Amino acid sequence: MNSNLERFKERMEPARKLYAREIRDFAKRYDALGEMTTAEFPDIDVEEYIFEFVKADGTSQAELDRIILEIDEHMEEFSKDNGIEHFCQWACIWI
Template identity: 65%
Template sequence: MITNLERFKREMEPARQLYTREIQDFSKKYDALGEMSMEEFPDIDTQDYIFSFEKVNGASEEELDEIYIEISNHMEEFSRTHGIEKFCQNARIWL
């Protein structure tokens, strides 16, 4: 028997791949960000996807806040454009 979590993960897999490629490509333009990692935090029926970035080059908190807003806004618009809003609701970006 397939659990709701397994069903959710299977349904989200194409969106996860698309979102991951886009956030990696988009974030490359910021010198203050290094490697990105993605972790999955399962719940009963869904899970959250945490995209964390390494901070490099001594960026200030103000600069990181601006980068966070730009990336978040871009990924929300990207998700709407590509029909993956449901995935975006479970994606978190950490700088």
């Protein structure tokens, strides 16, 4: 029998793929961001999904803060529009 975590990951997989594709595409508009990596941090019943971007050298913290806010707002709206709000609760965006 599957554990709660395994069932959660299985349910989230289509949303994870959709979210990852959108955030990667959306982030291309920012020259201050480099490659995106992903990580997963499992708990007993759920998992956090981390989407982390490499920052370009010389980018100020204020600029990075503005960018992450814009990406976060876009991804929240995208998640609502695409019915993956539950996944969005467990997604973290780091720079």
